[in-house]
Amino acid sequence: MGFLHTQQTSFGDDARQAGRDAIDSLRRWPLWFTLGIRDIFVQYERAIIGPFWLTLQAGAWIGAIIFVFAGILDESGRDYAAYVAIGLVLFNFVTATVTNGSEVFIQNRIVIHSHPSPFFAYVLRLVVSSLFQLVLQSIAIIVTFVIIGQGLSSQAWLAIPGLMLGVLMCLVLAMTFGLAGIRFGDFRFAMLAIMRLMLFVSPIMWRPETGGWLKKIAANINPIAYYIEIVRGPMLGQVPSLWVYGAALAWLVGFTLIAIIWFIHSRRTISMWV
Amino acid sequence: MATMIELQNLSIHLPLQRARLRRKLLAEGGTGGHVITTSSGECVAALQNIDLKINGGCRIALLGRNGAGKTTLLRTLAGVYQPSTGQAEVAGRIATLFSTTLSLSDYETGRQNIQVSGILRGIPQTRIQRLLPEVLETTGLGQFIDTPLSKYSEGMKARFGFAMAVLAEPDILLIDEVLNAGDATFLAAARKKIASLSGPDKILVIASHSEELLSGICDMAIWLDRGTLKAFGKFTKVMGEFKDWCEEQD
Numbered sequence: 001m002g003f004l005h006t007q008q009t010s011f012g013d014d015a016r017q018a019g020r021d022a023i024d025s026l027r028r029w030p031l032w033f034t035l036g037i038r039d040i041f042v043q044y045e046r047a048i049i050g051p052f053w054l055t056l057q058a059g060a061w062i063g064a065i066i067f068v069f070a071g072i073l074d075e076s077g078r079d080y081a082a083y084v085a086i087g088l089v090l091f092n093f094v095t096a097t098v099t100n101g102s103e104v105f106i107q108n109r110i111v112i113h114s115h116p117s118p119f120f121a122y123v124l125r126l127v128v129s130s131l132f133q134l135v136l137q138s139i140a141i142i143v144t145f146v147i148i149g150q151g152l153s154s155q156a157w158l159a160i161p162g163l164m165l166g167v168l169m170c171l172v173l174a175m176t177f178g179l180a181g182i183r184f185g186d187f188r189f190a191m192l193a194i195m196r197l198m199l200f201v202s203p204i205m206w207r208p209e210t211g212g213w214l215k216k217i218a219a220n221i222n223p224i225a226y227y228i229e230i231v232r233g234p235m236l237g238q239v240p241s242l243w244v245y246g247a248a249l250a251w252l253v254g255f256t257l258i259a260i261i262w263f264i265h266s267r268r269t270i271s272m273w274v
Numbered sequence: 275m276a277t278m279i280e281l282q283n284l285s286i287h288l289p290l291q292r293a294r295l296r297r298k299l300l301a302e303g304g305t306g307g308h309v310i311t312t313s314s315g316e317c318v319a320a321l322q323n324i325d326l327k328i329n330g331g332c333r334i335a336l337l338g339r340n341g342a343g344k345t346t347l348l349r350t351l352a353g354v355y356q357p358s359t360g361q362a363e364v365a366g367r368i369a370t371l372f373s374t375t376l377s378l379s380d381y382e383t384g385r386q387n388i389q390v391s392g393i394l395r396g397i398p399q400t401r402i403q404r405l406l407p408e409v410l411e412t413t414g415l416g417q418f419i420d421t422p423l424s425k426y427s428e429g430m431k432a433r434f435g436f437a438m439a440v441l442a443e444p445d446i447l448l449i450d451e452v453l454n455a456g457d458a459t460f461l462a463a464a465r466k467k468i469a470s471l472s473g474p475d476k477i478l479v480i481a482s483h484s485e486e487l488l489s490g491i492c493d494m495a496i497w498l499d500r501g502t503l504k505a506f507g508k509f510t511k512v513m514g515e516f517k518d519w520c521e522e523q524d
Contacts, residue, residue, distance in 0.1 A: 001445070002275070002365040005356045030393050038379075038390065045381035111394060114372045116353035185291060268356045271349070272288050 003116070008268065018264040025120035032121045036128025040136075054133050058089055058140035069205045078148040079236060085144040086232040087204035093134040094170060094224055095195045100126055101174030102181040102188035109274045119270055120263075123175045130170065153237030162230030162240075162248075169227055169252050175259040179266055182273040198224060223251040277330035277366035277445040277475045279351060284324045284360035286346050286501075287317035308500065312358075320346040322501045323360070328494075330366075330445070331474045335488040335509055336481035337516045338498035344481040347498065348372065348448045351479060366445030366477065369395070371438075374431035374452050380424035384415055384434060387423055391438040405441055412437035412467060414460065432456045436464055440471060447471065449480040453487060465490050485513065 008014070025032070044050045062085045070080055101123070105112065108122045145151070180187045201218050208219035219225045226248040233240040266273075287310065308319045321343045328334065336344045349355045350362055352370045379387065388409055392402040410419055413433045418426065426434065432452050439447065453464055468478060468491055479496075482488055488495075488509070495512035497505040504519075505512045 001367045003353045003363070005353065005362045007357045007359045007361070028396060030399070031396075034393055035390065042379045042381065045379065110373050113349060113354055114352070114370050115394060115396075117394070117396075183291075269289065271354050271356075272286075273291070 011264065014268065015264045018260075018267050021118040021263075021267060022120045024118040025124055028118065028121055031117065032124035033128055036125040037132050039125070039129045040132050051132075051136055052139075054136040055139045058092065058137035059143060062088055062140055062144055065205055073206055073210075075207075078150060081144055081148050082141075082150050082236060083207070083232065084205060085141045086235055087202075087228050089134065089137045089141055090166070090228045090231055091199060091202060091204050091224065092137055093130055094166075094227065095198075096133055097127060097130040097170035097174050098177060099188070099191050099195055100130070101170075102177040102191045104174055104178035105182050105270055105274050106188075112271050112274055116271075119267060120175070123171060123178060126174050127167065127171050131167065152235060155234045155237060155239050158234035158239060159231045162227075162234065165248055165252060166227040166231060169223075169248070169255065172252065172255045172259045175263060176255060179259075179262050179270075182270060183266075198222070202228065204228070223248075226251065275365045277477055278364075279326070279328040279446070279477060279479075280361075280363045281324050281326040281350075282361045282363075284321060284326075284350065284362055285319060285358050286321040286343075286350055286355050287312055287358040288320050288346070289314065290316045290318060317358075320501050321350065321498075324503050326496070326503065326506060328477055328479075330477060331472075332494050333468070333472060333478040333492045334480070335492035335495040335513070336479055336498070337488075337495055337512065338481075339520070341500070342498040343501040344498055345372075345450055346501075347496075348450050348479065348481060351446070352448055364446065366475070367442065368446045368448065369439045369442045369444035371435050371447070371449045371452055374428065374435040381422055383422055384413070384419040384426070387434070388419075388438065392441065395438070395442055397442055402441075409437045409441055412440065412463070414463060429456050429460060433460050436460075436467075440467055444471075445475060446477045446479070449478070449482075451481055451483075453480070454482060454484055461487060461490075485517075489513070 040051045040054075044053055047053055049056075062081070065084050065088065066081050069075070069084075100107070104122050104126045105119070111117065112119075112122075177187070177191060181191075202222055202224045203215070203219050206215060208216050208225070226244055229240050229244050230248055233244075290309070308322075310317055310319045324347070336347065338344050346355065348370070349372070350357070351364060352368055352372075353362075353364065356362075379390070382390070385406075388406065389399070389402060392399065413419065413436075415426075415430060415433060418430065423431070423434075432454075433456060435452060436449075436456075439449070447468070453461065456464065472478070478491070480488065480491060492509045494507065495505075495509045495516075496503065497512050497516045499519075505515055
C-alpha cells in the first residue's frame, strides 16, 4: 500500500522496478486474462454471431486465396489448402499482435493515467486477445481439414512447442513495438503498412521451395516465415530442420534482449509519453 | 504506517512529442507549465519544486486555473507519474476517480462493468460480489444497473465512477473534476459518502472549479499556478486568496 518514488537513480534500480512490474503483472492474471478475452467479445458486442465473425473472415480469406492462387501458382494438391489455411491463420495472429502491439500502451491511456497498474499486464492482455482470435480462427483450419479430408500427422505434436515459441515472440514484439509506438507517432502506421506487405513476402500463398531465388531469400530473412514453419510444418507432417528452429530461437533471443533493455530504460516514463 | 502524503522538492517534466507543438508552446507561453530543455529533450515542467506534507484526516481542495498542474499532481499522488526530480512518498490504500469512462464498455450493462472496473482496480471478484449491494446503493441507478452504459447520461456515469472509486474502501481518495457532472441529489449523496469515508486516517484530494462542491466537502486547500505551489492551508483562507488573484488576473 502506497509507494516511495524518487527521481531516476541507476539502471539497477530501474531493472528491479521492471522485474517487479513483470512479477506483479503475472500475479494480476484476472486483469490480462479476463479482460483480454472480454476485449474480443466487446468488439463484436452488437453482432449476432459475435466473435465468430473472426472464424468466418478467416474462412473467407482461405477460400479466396485457394480459389485465386491455386491456379496461378499451379498448386492443385489438397495439401495446398491446408498449407494456406494454417499459414494465413498464424499470420493473422502475428499481424494482430504486432499492429495492435504498436499501440498497446496508447490504447490503455485512460487506465494508465488512472491507476498505477503494471505495464507488462497490458501486453499480456493484448497477447491473450490475439490468442483468443487465433483459437476462433483455427476453427477455419479444422473446417478446411474436414472438407479436404486431411488428418493430422504423427509429428503434429511438435506444433505445440513451435506455437509456444511463436507466442513468446509475439509477446516480446508487442512490448518492443508498444514502447516504440509511444515514442514515435508514425510507428503504428508504418507497422500497418509493413504488415500488409508481409502478407505477400511471407510464405503463406507460395512455397519457398517452388519459387525462384527471390522467394528463397524472402523466406530466409523474414522472421515470420520461421515461426509459421515451426507450427505448420509438423501439422503437415514435415519436421522443420534444426536451422529453422535455431533461427526462430535466435530472433526470439535478440528481440527479448531489446525488449528487456528498452523496458527497463523507459518504464518509468511510459505514463508520461502516452 | 499512518496514512500520509509527502512530496519533497518534486518536479514533473512531461515530454513533448511533436516539434510543431513545442514551437507553439514556446512562442505562446500562456497557461500551463513552462517549456524547458532537459537531457531527454524538451519538456513541459508541469510541476516544479513542490514541497508538501499531508497527514491523515485532511479533505483537500485542489485549486488552480486550467493548466495549473492539478491533474499532474493528482496523477503523481496516485503513483501514475514518477518524479523527474525530488521524491514522492505516499502511505495508504489509494483509489482514484479521474475518468467516468475507465475502460468501460458502452455495450455492457452497469453490472457487467462493475466486474470489469473491479478487476482493473485489483479488487478480487469475491469481494466485488460481496460489495455489490453497497455499490448499487451508492450508484443510486436502480434498474438502470442492468442497462447498457450507452444509455447512461454523463451524470449517471459520474455516479457509477464514484461508486467504483469508493468500492476499494481507500485511505486516500483522489478525484479530478468528474463529480461536476452529477446532479444535486447525487452531489448530496457523494458528500455523505465522502463524509462516511472520512476519518483520522483518511485523505481526500479533490480538484474542481465548483466552489459550492468544494466548500461542502473540504477543510484544506492547495492552490497551484503554472506548476508551482502558491498556497496550502485552511480552505476558506486559500480559496479567498485564489479568488482575489483570479479577479486581479481578469
